[in-house]
Amino acid sequence: MSTLLVLRTSLNGDNSFSNRLLDEFIAKTVAKWPHTRVVERDLNAEQIPMLNSRTVGAIRAGVNDTEERRAAIALSDELVAELKAADYIAIGLPRYNFSAPATFKSYIDYIGRAGVTFRYTENGPEGLLPDVPVYAFITSGGAYAGTEHDQMSGWVKQVLGFLGLNKVELIHAEGLAYAADTAMAQANARIDEIVAC
Numbered sequence: 001m002s003t004l005l006v007l008r009t010s011l012n013g014d015n016s017f018s019n020r021l022l023d024e025f026i027a028k029t030v031a032k033w034p035h036t037r038v039v040e041r042d043l044n045a046e047q048i049p050m051l052n053s054r055t056v057g058a059i060r061a062g063v064n065d066t067e068e069r070r071a072a073i074a075l076s077d078e079l080v081a082e083l084k085a086a087d088y089i090a091i092g093l094p095r096y097n098f099s100a101p102a103t104f105k106s107y108i109d110y111i112g113r114a115g116v117t118f119r120y121t122e123n124g125p126e127g128l129l130p131d132v133p134v135y136a137f138i139t140s141g142g143a144y145a146g147t148e149h150d151q152m153s154g155w156v157k158q159v160l161g162f163l164g165l166n167k168v169e170l171i172h173a174e175g176l177a178y179a180a181d182t183a184m185a186q187a188n189a190r191i192d193e194i195v196a197c
């Protein structure tokens with residue numbers, strides 16, 4: 001039995017294109033492999049707190065002298081355990097103000113932990129998460145992939161790679177503000193190809 005971890009971030013609930021692509025991905029995956037265990041985390045519905053001056057020491061250095069810091073560590077441990085248990089990961093990432101949702105950045109801030117998800121070696125940083133496939137669905141009102149205005153794609157790959165996730169495929173559904181049918185059809189076709197493998 002494989003475990004699929006699904007991370008949602010859209011503000012738009014059932015009207016969200018990235019949520020619809022994730023729904024398609026889950027449905028087609030489960031249809032092909034019925035024993036798939038799907039673990040879902042909606043980072044919009046249940047937001048990870050922003051790091052602050054009190055919790056940063058807990059996440060970055062394990063300081064656990066207050067209830068707030070212990071809670072931060074416990075949440076981070078839970079998030080990391082989910083990642084370590086996943087055989088593959090699907091993420092919905094709308095483009096908001098030219099970047100990933102702030103909720104996803106808070107999530108990353110909670111899972112980036114020296115000695116836990118990365119470490120520094122003589123040869124530089126080394127990611128410690130299991131290097132499982134990641135499918136990230138980037139949904140965007142306009143179209144930016146492949147242009148100098150797409151700062152988001154590079155960051156998503158960089159930060160996941162830093163944590164050990166190097167097999168990241170970005171599936172772009174762009175121009176959703178004016179050509180949604182075409183963009184969604186292309187993204188759905190890619191889902192079909194992925195699941196057919």
Ligand SMILES: Cc1cc2nc3c(=O)[nH]c(=O)nc-3n(C[C@H](O)[C@H](O)[C@H](O)COP(=O)(O)O)c2cc1C
Binds near residue numbers: 096176
């Ligand atoms: C707060 C906010 C900021 C947005 N910023 C951008 C942007 O910078 N560039 C863009 O092309 N579309 C932008 N959009 C449009 C979204 O990318 C578009 O609605 C997309 O479908 C969102 O994905 P979703 O449907 O999964 O929520 C923005 C939407 C919101 C709500």
